[in-house]
Amino acid sequence: MYGFVGTGEITAAIVAGLSTGVADPPAVLLSPRGRDVGRELASRFPNVRVCESNQGVLDSATVIVLAVRPPMAQDVLAELSFQPRHVVLSALAGVRLEQLRHWAAPAGQVVRVIPLPQAAQGQSLTAICPDNAVARELFDRVGGVVVANEEKTLDAFSAATATFAAHLDYLTTIAEWLAGQGIEHDAATAYVTHIFGQLGQSLSQHTGPLAELTEKHMTPGGINEQLMTDLRREGVPDLVRHALDRVLARLQG
Ligand SMILES: NC(=O)c1ccc[n+]([C@@H]2O[C@H](COP(=O)([O-])OP(=O)(O)OC[C@H]3O[C@@H](n4cnc5c(N)ncnc54)[C@H](OP(=O)(O)O)[C@@H]3O)[C@@H](O)[C@H]2O)c1
Secondary structure, X not given: OEEEEOOOHHXXXXXXXXXXXXXXXOOEEEOOOOHHHXXXXXHHOOOEEEOOOHHHHHXXXXXXXXXXXXXXXXXXXXXXXXXXXXXXEEOOOOOOHHHHHHHOOOOOEEEEEEOOHHHHHOOOOEEEEOOOHHHHHHHHXXXXXXXXXXXXXXXXXXXXXXXXXXXXXXXXXXXXXXXHOOOOHXXXXXXXXXXXXXHHHHHHHOOOOHHHHHHHOOOOOOHHHHHHHHHHHOOHHHHHHHHXXXXXXXXXX
């Protein structure tokens, strides 16, 4: 049985992944806040139930996924009574293991995890720290795990996930530029969504260095090479590296 404290976006994704198309899905208990999400999950999946209180989740489940927003974590945890039997899997971005162990004492095991929204489709490669059999068992069900042996390594994985919105914003820039060339706005968006969706599929099937895939999409002297060289000359890779450094510094407090 898995308990979730915090029933928002990421919980909905993990619970959908745990419950969809599985012959014998695990029982799932949800905390009561996030009413619409909880109600929707409970009506879609017979293995899911919404509890009366956050403590009700802890009283019935041993494995607890923490998925409230980081600023409210301390207040939420302060009201809960953990037991040594509890295994706490914290999705809270940037909240250190030491802090979590203190807030969730005397929980027996505390693990940080970085689930991805693709858990809903069973496709979240979830970074975990430290290695933990219970975390592996849960997140193997929704796409697999990558183990960070040190917390600073987990922070680096976390920083890498901070790039999604900027990546989508880059695609928005391309779509808007295309619309500016006189192409109808919806058609421009659909075109950009299609070409990058296809690129994403090539990416997910690719195993070697990324530079190999870059080469495949580039004719020497061609227009892909021109745009990439232009952006590199303008300092885009350095800007990205520096922004990632700043995210990492924030995550490490
Ligand atoms: N979204 C992602 O892709 C993602 C990925 C990895 C990690 N995370 C982490 O996961 C956590 C949740 O993110 P999210 O995007 O799922 O946020 P979210 O959609 O805002 O969900 C947070 C949920 O917590 C509920 N909540 C608020 N106060 C509560 C309380 N006192 N007790 C129990 N639940 C309470 C909220 O309920 P109400 O709606 O009633 O306020 C809401 O349903 C964050 O710490 C984030 O860093 C998110």
